[in-house]
Amino acid sequence: GRGGGGSGKGGRTPWSFFHAADGKDSLGLVALSKSIPDEWIDWRHGGRRTQERMHSTVILKMTHPEHLERLQRLAAEAAPMRVEVRELFCQHVERIKDAEVFCIGAGLSSPALRKLKDAWASESPEEQRRVHVPYDSEGHISLAYVKAEFREQAESFVQEHAAKAMENAGLLIPYISYEDEHGKEIIVPLGGGGGGSPAEAQRPSKGARKGPGPHDGGAMPIDGSVLEGGGQILRMSSSYSALFNTPISVTKIRAGRSKPGLAAQHLESFRLVRDVSGGVLTNDKVGSCEVKLTPTGLLAGEFSADPGTAGAITLMVQASLMPMLFTGGKCSCDLRGGTDVSFSPPLDFLRSVLMPTLARMGAKFSLDVVLRGFFPRGGGHVKLTVPPLLEPLRAIDMSDRGVPARVQATLYCTQPIDPQQGACVKAVKTVLSGIAKQMDVEVSQVPGPNNSWKYWLDVVVETTTGCLFHGGSEPKDLPWPGKSKGKGGGNLPDMVWKAAEQARAHLDEQLGTGAAVEVHLADQLILPASLAAGTSRLLVSELSMHSRTAIHIAELFVPDARFRQTPQGALTLLEIDGIAHEPPPPPGG
Numbered sequence: 001g002r003g004g005g006g007s008g009k010g011g012r013t014p015w016s017f018f019h020a021a022d023g024k025d026s027l028g029l030v031a032l033s034k035s036i037p038d039e040w041i042d043w044r045h046g047g048r049r050t051q052e053r054m055h056s057t058v059i060l061k062m063t064h065p066e067h068l069e070r071l072q073r074l075a076a077e078a079a080p081m082r083v084e085v086r087e088l089f090c091q092h093v094e095r096i097k098d099a100e101v102f103c104i105g106a107g108l109s110s111p112a113l114r115k116l117k118d119a120w121a122s123e124s125p126e127e128q129r130r131v132h133v134p135y136d137s138e139g140h141i142s143l144a145y146v147k148a149e150f151r152e153q154a155e156s157f158v159q160e161h162a163a164k165a166m167e168n169a170g171l172l173i174p175y176i177s178y179e180d181e182h183g184k185e186i187i188v189p190l191g192g193g194g195g196g197s198p199a200e201a202q203r204p205s206k207g208a209r210k211g212p213g214p215h216d217g218g219a220m221p222i223d224g225s226v227l228e229g230g231g232q233i234l235r236m237s238s239s240y241s242a243l244f245n246t247p248i249s250v251t252k253i254r255a256g257r258s259k260p261g262l263a264a265q266h267l268e269s270f271r272l273v274r275d276v277s278g279g280v281l282t283n284d285k286v287g288s289c290e291v292k293l294t295p296t297g298l299l300a301g302e303f304s305a306d307p308g309t310a311g312a313i314t315l316m317v318q319a320s321l322m323p324m325l326f327t328g329g330k331c332s333c334d335l336r337g338g339t340d341v342s343f344s345p346p347l348d349f350l351r352s353v354l355m356p357t358l359a360r361m362g363a364k365f366s367l368d369v370v371l372r373g374f375f376p377r378g379g380g381h382v383k384l385t386v387p388p389l390l391e392p393l394r395a396i397d398m399s400d401r402g403v404p405a406r407v408q409a410t411l412y413c414t415q416p417i418d419p420q421q422g423a424c425v426k427a428v429k430t431v432l433s434g435i436a437k438q439m440d441v442e443v444s445q446v447p448g449p450n451n452s453w454k455y456w457l458d459v460v461v462e463t464t465t466g467c468l469f470h471g472g473s474e475p476k477d478l479p480w481p482g483k484s485k486g487k488g489g490g491n492l493p494d495m496v497w498k499a500a501e502q503a504r505a506h507l508d509e510q511l512g513t514g515a516a517v518e519v520h521l522a523d524q525l526i527l528p529a530s531l532a533a534g535t536s537r538l539l540v541s542e543l544s545m546h547s548r549t550a551i552h553i554a555e556l557f558v559p560d561a562r563f564r565q566t567p568q569g570a571l572t573l574l575e576i577d578g579i580a581h582e583p584p585p586p587p588g589g
Helices: 029-034 065-077 111-122 126-132 148-165 231-244 264-276 313-325 347-360 418-432 492-513 519-531 545-557
Strands: 015-019 055-059 081-092 101-109 140-147 171-173 175-179 185-189 220-223 248-251 280-282 291-294 302-305 331-337 366-371 380-386 404-413 438-445 454-463 468-472 535-540 562-568 571-577
Touching: 029 140, 029 148, 055 065, 055 111, 055 140, 065 111, 065 175, 065 185, 081 111, 081 148, 101 148, 111 126, 140 148, 185 280, 220 231, 220 545, 231 248, 231 264, 231 291, 231 313, 231 519, 231 545, 264 280, 264 291, 264 302, 264 313, 264 331, 302 313, 313 331, 313 347, 313 380, 313 519, 347 366, 347 454, 347 468, 347 519, 404 418, 404 492, 418 438, 418 492, 454 492, 468 492, 519 535, 519 545, 519 571, 545 562
Parallel strands: 220 248, 302 331, 404 438
Antiparallel strands: 015 055, 015 175, 081 101, 081 171, 101 140, 175 185, 248 291, 280 291, 331 380, 366 380, 404 454, 454 468, 535 571, 562 571
């Protein structure tokens, strides 16, 4: 349980705990919790534990200033602790008086943690020991609170899953978390380490900035309000932090926006990078204007991210892809959120423009699209698979646009449009005619959440030199059967014609400049180009605010990289000398 009820000035009672669920779900408790049927859950009396809420108490009611100092001293004398699942249980919850509720939970085993608790208790007056360490067990996690009518099913569930739960290899706990009266989390490393870092030594990679880093006790300061002043700073700084094992402290997050601080999508991207880097993230909550990420080393494995909103899946990929590539092993990631939402790259841009461009640099990955997701509820589901790099990224030359050679247009819909499909294809071909000699138009029915009725258009133009440009329309409501006017009404071919005009206008603007790099692609190539071996050459129409921001962050983290801008008429040639950042050798290599 949490230390609520509050005697501190901030209204909470300080306490300490450890996180029992890491990014790889080493104890298997996140997956186990998700497998408990929704209909069993008593949402009014506790519901189901998510990964972020899987805490196990260490010391309760740490109300005296000396208590944190004592915990830090005892933790410094200890070592990282291994925790294992000792049992699964289904127990009646005595503290709930207004209903009969049962708890499915896991009992934990950790002799080292028991030793730490006993050491704490031995320094407390006898009458206070049970106040601070009320449980005889070494720890437990509540997975879900179940209605009484499903008690028998819950008990059978526990019996069925107990053996497998206890087979897991266990979880290594590198630190204990202390939460003060204001709800602020303070990291207490096991085995010392200092400075809030859960690891004593961190080795900067080749090409990484030599400071400030953990060797001088500080974190690299990042001003989240400069230039673009939004998510671009957060995604790039967290990615570089993970790649170079460099702690960062980001302040003034989105300070100039109407809603400053972390939104759910930014937060989930940060948490995903935290998991890939085996790190610690403090002050990680929606609305935070300041956050600190302390990585401990890249880890290959299985990860997941779900902001619970329509937050863009493509931006979560943007934040985590480069760290995953450099883990030295295969990574997979289960991503939930929005696939095609405003103010974010759509999924087809990621799949049809960014993915093949990065493949030219040696960075390969794959996407399995399970469900599309839209504003405002999201509901999209994408599975990302990232094989490890075996050599440094290659520089890329995109200094010659060539001429448009092929147009690939896809009209997506989440419901069948058979009677009008031919007219819709004709509308797209008519509007897009003249861009290139070859044009392919297809209609693709794709699954969306909750029986959604949506359509949208994605268009990709490929040039003779392999440059790619994207245009498209935002998802809109399909006409409903029998509806002719108002929301859900209209003539679909006319609506598709307008969608094609929207895509055509963007493509004409891009192709008319003569630039070789799509405006939304340029800023996403800055980071990989800074890591690559050799000089990348990008012919752009102009450096967008996002690209300027990307260069600013890259220069902070990779001072050995070089950025040169040379005017070429109305265009700019951006040259980037990379640092040939090397991936770790494969296991056994």
